[in-house]
Amino acid sequence: MVVGGAFVAILTVLGVIPRLIQISRTVRLVNVYGGTIILGTLFGTYLSFTQITWEQPVLILLIWGAIHGIFNGMLAAALVEILNVFPLLSKRLGLEKYMVILLFAIVLGKISGSMFQWLVLMR
Known part of the structure; x- marks a missing residue:
């Protein structure tokens, strides 16, 4: 709790x-x-x-993992944006034009991590 x-x-x-x-x-x-x-x-x-326990086919687990990854990625991106980490970091490192790529990398990383957890670690 x-x-x-x-x-x-x-x-x-x-x-x-x-x-x-x-x-x-x-x-x-x-x-x-x-x-x-x-x-x-x-x-x-x-x-x-x-x-x-939730024994489902791999396709269902892929969809479930993708949904979790998308949520976690969006939550992390929103949290980081609220804390102004990306704007400060991108200005200091000169990466302002790569901001969208950086956000997509984080989202795809979260999706990959969630899928790995659901497909490999949960079996």
Whole structure:
């Protein structure tokens, strides 16, 4: 519960979810965001406290891993943008024109890591 509370506190205090909504230009889906966060939290809590295993074909696990990777990548990118790490780093290193490539590299890295976890480590 402490870890979950800390995660929600980080999302709330840093304003990651509102910034993510702003970046993705999906303000009209605010209610959907709220509902999915609540349902995801409840579902994750349920799976954490039960002995349910989820044996699925590799294709389903690839899709599931991609969804996790996309979410984690967007969350990391939004968090880093809020903290202004990329703008400061890119200006000091002279990488301003490579900012989009840098963000895509982070997102693809998170997707790859999630797929590796689901396909290799979870078996």
